[in-house]
Amino acid sequence: MLPLLLWIALDWKAEFCGHSVPFAGTTYFTPNHIVVEVEVFPDKGEPIRLTSGQFRLRVNGKKDLLVTETPGLVAGTLKYDDWNQRGRLEAQAGPVIMGGPRQTPRFPGDPQSGRLPVPQTNQNAQENEPKKTDAEAVVEAALPEGTTLGPTKGLIYFPYRGKIKNLKSLELVWQERVLKLR
Secondary structure, three states: OHHHHHOOEEEEEEEEEEOEEEEOOEEEEOOOEEEEEEEEEEOOOOOEEEOHHHEEEEEOOOOOEEEOEOHHHHHHHHHOOOOOOOOOOOEEEOOEEEOOOOOOOOOOOOOOOOOOOOOOOOHHHHHHOOOOOHHHHHHHOEOOOEEEOOOEEEEEEEEOOOOHHHOOOEEEEEOOEEEEOO
């Protein structure tokens, strides 16, 4: 039944955002992911079920397609430096460790992080307009998943560590539909 609901969609469009996450008047950066903004316009009154997992990305005309990653996973890679570690050389001589991952505090003043506590800031200044972290923006700007009756817009994320200038062509695939982004 799901594929039938997808064919009800009247129109859809997508925009390539590179490694940038546009959200609430600010741009955030995702160095390990390509960001695509998707907007779907279903027929009036006809429900359509959307998930980011329905989309694929063809890079430079290759046969293999990239699959999306969840906003939570993308947020985790931004929040924690050691979330997706690359191969590296580590050496230990007594209590000194060289080349190990940087420890990120899990909360302000985390004793396991090896850093000094984060200084307290003025609460009145933060009450006006608290700025979102990169991880929060990635999750909040994501394509809402589930059944929708009206136009729906959001971001989807594809793993890509390369440089944007190396992307010669990009095609977004949704079921059998293909949309050229670049």
